[in-house]
Amino acid sequence: ERFDATGLHLLPGAIDVHVHFRDPGYDYKETWETGTAAAAMGGTTTVFEMPNTHPPTATADAVADKLERAEANAYVDFGVYGLLAENNVDQLEALAAAGVIGYKCFMGNTFGNLPSPSTGAMLEAFERIAPLGLRTSLHAETASIMAWRYERLRAAGRHDPLAHVAARPSVVAVEAVARAAILSEWTGARIHVLHVSSAAELRPMAEAKARGVDITAETCPHYLRLSTEDYDRLGSVIRVNPPVREPADAAALWAGLADGTLDMIATDHAPHLPKEKHNDVIWDADCGFPGVETQMPLMLDSVNAGRLSLCDYVRISSVAPAKAWGLYPAKGRIGVGADADIALVDMNRTETIDQNQLHSVNARISPFHDVAVTGVPVHTLVGGRFVMRKRRLVAEARGHGRNVKRIQNMSKANIQNADRTLAAEIAKTPEKS
Ligand code: NCD
Numbered sequence: 001e002r003f004d005a006t007g008l009h010l011l012p013g014a015i016d017v018h019v020h021f022r023d024p025g026y027d028y029k030e031t032w033e034t035g036t037a038a039a040a041m042g043g044t045t046t047v048f049e050m051p052n053t054h055p056p057t058a059t060a061d062a063v064a065d066k067l068e069r070a071e072a073n074a075y076v077d078f079g080v081y082g083l084l085a086e087n088n089v090d091q092l093e094a095l096a097a098a099g100v101i102g103y104k105c106f107m108g109n110t111f112g113n114l115p116s117p118s119t120g121a122m123l124e125a126f127e128r129i130a131p132l133g134l135r136t137s138l139h140a141e142t143a144s145i146m147a148w149r150y151e152r153l154r155a156a157g158r159h160d161p162l163a164h165v166a167a168r169p170s171v172v173a174v175e176a177v178a179r180a181a182i183l184s185e186w187t188g189a190r191i192h193v194l195h196v197s198s199a200a201e202l203r204p205m206a207e208a209k210a211r212g213v214d215i216t217a218e219t220c221p222h223y224l225r226l227s228t229e230d231y232d233r234l235g236s237v238i239r240v241n242p243p244v245r246e247p248a249d250a251a252a253l254w255a256g257l258a259d260g261t262l263d264m265i266a267t268d269h270a271p272h273l274p275k276e277k278h279n280d281v282i283w284d285a286d287c288g289f290p291g292v293e294t295q296m297p298l299m300l301d302s303v304n305a306g307r308l309s310l311c312d313y314v315r316i317s318s319v320a321p322a323k324a325w326g327l328y329p330a331k332g333r334i335g336v337g338a339d340a341d342i343a344l345v346d347m348n349r350t351e352t353i354d355q356n357q358l359h360s361v362n363a364r365i366s367p368f369h370d371v372a373v374t375g376v377p378v379h380t381l382v383g384g385r386f387v388m389r390k391r392r393l394v395a396e397a398r399g400h401g402r403n404v405k406r407i408q409n410m411s412k413a414n415i416q417n418a419d420r421t422l423a424a425e426i427a428k429t430p431e432k433s
């Protein structure tokens, strides 16, 4: 069958290392089916999913259960994070054996109310993780500072839109990034800083990189394209942890992506019901919003606006996450992202983001509702097959997304058990001796 891609750009599909798909436990907000459908529609071909589900992904059983749900329903490839918490340090090796893509450590409180580990627990966890070679992604906000701040602001009766920013000042993240970087340096454990929101965090990031710490970082479209100037307009919909900050922070984050202090773009796709997002008291609204479907159009629009080049976009959306998580082909192994995970995009097409069309059907609320963007993914292929075609989801592709960890670990020796297409692809992969 012939396929016409005239006028389109061919990009590697985006790899989003930070999504919350809520399944199990909060599947009234999102499921593996709806979350990965949204990814497919957004040109994202691989997602790494977070452990603040219910039960949290803190045991080998929980990992196995989540992987089963994903394998049955996913439109795109996926990895699953294991939780690093105070009470599961003894489980970390078992989580690795169960096939996690890495660990997630909530240093500060956020949705799911998972208690943050002490520095002692983090140190032991990093000592145990270092020899495993897996990366730990950090919600880098210091819980004790925030607890104090929230208490003081509540006592003072502050309920204005910017109270949420005041409760989580940048130093909350700066302190956490610097502390995590020291623990990483001490133990050799690889780390990744999630949702960098402020200019101030760039300094401990740059310093850690200069010291040779194996540290990577992401920021998200909402920190680049929104600011404190949007709080009055958006109300509690804009509530997200960490908060959207000043215009100068957004400018610094763009610069950080350009100079490599920040490695990649992720979405922190955090779906909640519209009614959970609306609250007169901003910090009583649920935190976060869907993002996996709108990342690529928003960023391509920024490419068209001259904020970054298309090559830089490919670097931060695909190359950097693939490198950081070792998704490149290695000897005797197939590489994820190197097996036709593709987004075909129309850089000249303009569309208005409509939250009512989001494939996160239960969480149709976005701070980018009604924003016109130029640059839209038109077709998405995962492992060489269409999952979105002409801006429509390919329903038959449900359940064809693969666990990237399983593919990564698949050597030629045990390939007999793999499906035949994959085996054929691997046979064609050139191997250096
Ligand atoms: C995330 C969620 O809802 O799971 N919310 C958010 O505001 N970012 C949790 C998180 O990433 O902190």
Ligand code: ZN
Binding pocket: 110, 139, 194, 195, 241, 242
């Ligand atoms: Zn977080």
Ligand code: ZN
Binding pocket: 018, 020, 050, 268, 269, 270
């Ligand atoms: Zn998150």
